[in-house]
Amino acid sequence: MAVQFLAPESLQNLLTVLEASGYQVMGPQLSEGAIVYDHINDVADLPRGIETLQKPGSYKLQQTSSTRFFNWANGPAALKPLLYKARQALWSCEQVAQAVNGGFVFKDLVPQAVPTAVIGVRPCDIAAMLIQDEHFIQSEYCDPYYKAERDALFTVAVNCSSCAETCFCASTGDGPSLDDGYDLLMDELDSGFLIRAGSTKGEQVLKKLPVTAASEDLTAMAAEQSAHAAEKQKRYLLDENMHANLFSQLDNRRWHDIAERCLSCGNCTSVCPTCFCHRETEQAELDGQSTRHFREWSSCFNADHSVMHGHSLRDSSELRYRQWMLHKLGSWIYQYGRSGCVGCGRCIAWCPAGIDFPAEANAISGEVELWEA
C-alpha cells in the first residue's frame, strides 16, 4: 500500500484499531519531567506541543504553541526496557525429593508476552531495536526472553520533525527519518499524518484506518521536514576507520581527562538503547527449598563487570570509559557489521557530568574542530 494520509482527528482511530487488534497500546507521556512510554488509550494523553531541550547533562521539557503530538526528540528510555527487561526472571529451581535421583527441577520462566503496540517510536530507537535483535535473536543462541517480547511487539514509528541539540542520528545514518524495521511509520505534518506500513501486521492495521491517498505535495513536505531536521544537527560522529582510530589511541591522554569528569555511574549505559550487558543473580526463598535466577542490567562502568577471582581487569574509570567507547564504536563493527551507536544522544543528556560522547570520540580519533558545547 502506498503512502496514506491520516487526519489529525483520526489519530484516536489508530489507538482504537490497535486495541481492537488485540494490542495493549503504549505511547509517549509526560512523567516526572520526562517523556516515557506508558499505557495510553486517549490521544489527549500524548505530549502535545511539548519540545525537549537537551544539552550535555541536561534534559528539560517545554510547552510550545505547536499542535503537534510528536514534536519532541526522545525520552530517557527507548524500546529497550520493553523488550530487554531491566530485571528478568530466567528460571526457578526446586530441590525435590521425588525428582530423578533427588536432584533439582528447573522451571522455565519465559514470559507469556502481552501483545503490545508502541506509538511514537523514534527512528533511532527502531535502529537500536534492530541491533538488539541481532544480538539477542540472531546470534548463536537465541534468547527466548527477549524473543517472546519482541514477537509480541508492534511498532508505530514517527519520523522526527525536530531534533534536540544532542541528536546526531544523521551522521550515524539512523535518522531523522526511517527506511525499515517498523510495522507502521508516520510523518507528522501540521495538516495531519502520512502513514505507511512496513510489515504484514502493519498493513492489516492500516487497512482498518480512515485514510486517503497522500498527495505528492504532502510527501515532498514530509521529506523536506526530515531533511531540515537533519541539517539542524550540529553534532556528528566521524565514522571513517573509527575502530582503527580508537585502537591506535589506547594510551591517549584524553582517556585520563574524561575519567577526571566521569563518575562511572553507568547512566549512559542505562539510557543507551543498544547496551546489552547484564549480570545474573540468584534469589533464594527463605525455606531453602526453592530459588529464582534473574538477570539484571549491568554496566561496563560497574566495578564488578570485569572481576575475576576478586580482581578487576578494569579498575579505573579511565579503563571503563575506554571499554564503553571502544566497544560501542569499534569492536561492535566487527561483531554486528555496524557501530553500536544510533546517534540518539541520550548518553550526552543523561550524563550527570555532561560528557559529550561524540565529541570525545572524534577528539580521540584526531578531529580537532569541535562544535561549541
Next chain:
Amino acid sequence: MGSLVDLKKRTVCQAETKMKGNPYIPMSATIVERIEETPNIFTWKLKLDDEQQRKDYRFKCGQFNMVYLFGIGEVAISIMGSEGDSFLHTIQAVGRVTNAMSKLQPGDHVAIRGPYGIGWPMMESKSRDLVFITGGLGCAPAVSAIREAIKNRDEYGRLVIMQTVLHRHDMLWEPQYDEWRKVRSTQVLLASDRDKTAWPNWKKGRVGALFREAKFDINHCTVMCCGPHPMMTGTSRTLVDMGVKEDDIYLSLERNMQCALGHCGHCQMDEAFVCKDGPVFTYKRIKDVLERRGF
C-alpha cells in the same frame, strides 16, 4: 583482532541450538566423587541426573561448563576430562561461588549448562608435535587434550608436556605426569619457581627454565598454553622469538562470564566474546589486546 564475524558459522550454530530449547536452563547433576587435590583445590566427578541428557552430553577438549550451585549462582569451569558417563571438574576455591562449592560432598547436587566454547585444535594438529605449556591450575583445561593425544598417540608427532608451579606442593596429579613420561616420544618437564630443593625430574624456575630441554619441531608444532596471564604472554613471546608461528600458539583464556551464551557482555575482549569465540584463541588473533591493560 579485527576479523569479521563468520556469519555463516553463526547461522549453523543457531539451527543446532534452537532444537535444544532454552539455553539458559541448567541440567541437574550429582556429585559422584570428590577428590581433595590441595587444601583449596578439589575435583568433582559429576553425573547428569537425567538419562537422556547424560546420553546427549558430549564435549570437546578445552570446552567449559557453567556450573551452578543452588541458591548461589553459576561459574565457568573448564572440563578436565570424562570417566564413562561422568565428567570431571577441578575447581579452586577462590570466590563466592567456588568457596561455597568446596563444602559440597558426594551425593549432593549441582547443575550444569554446557559445554561451551571452542576447544583445543586437536583435529587441526594431527601429525604435528604437540607442546603443552601450563602454569598452576592452568593444567586442568589441558589435561583432557593431553589424554586425547595419548589415546591417539600415533596421530601426533612428539609430545612435550611442560607444567610450572610456584611450589611443588601446588602440583596436581604428579603421578599422572610420571605415567605420561613413560609414553613413547613424550617429554614431561616440570618446574617450580619458589622451592630451594632440586628434585629428580624438576627444574627450578619458570617456563623459560624448561625450554632448553624441550624438543619439538618449531615449524610443525601446535602449542597449547594455559596459565596466569603474564605467563601466557611471556611464553608466547619467547616461542615467537624461537621461530614458532603466531597462529600455531593457542591460549586458553579466562574472563568474567555470566551467561556463556554471548549475551551478557562481560567476557568481551575487543570484538571477541571469550565464551563463544574462545576460550581458546591463537596468539595471533589476540596478541594486540592480550598485553594491554583493561581488556
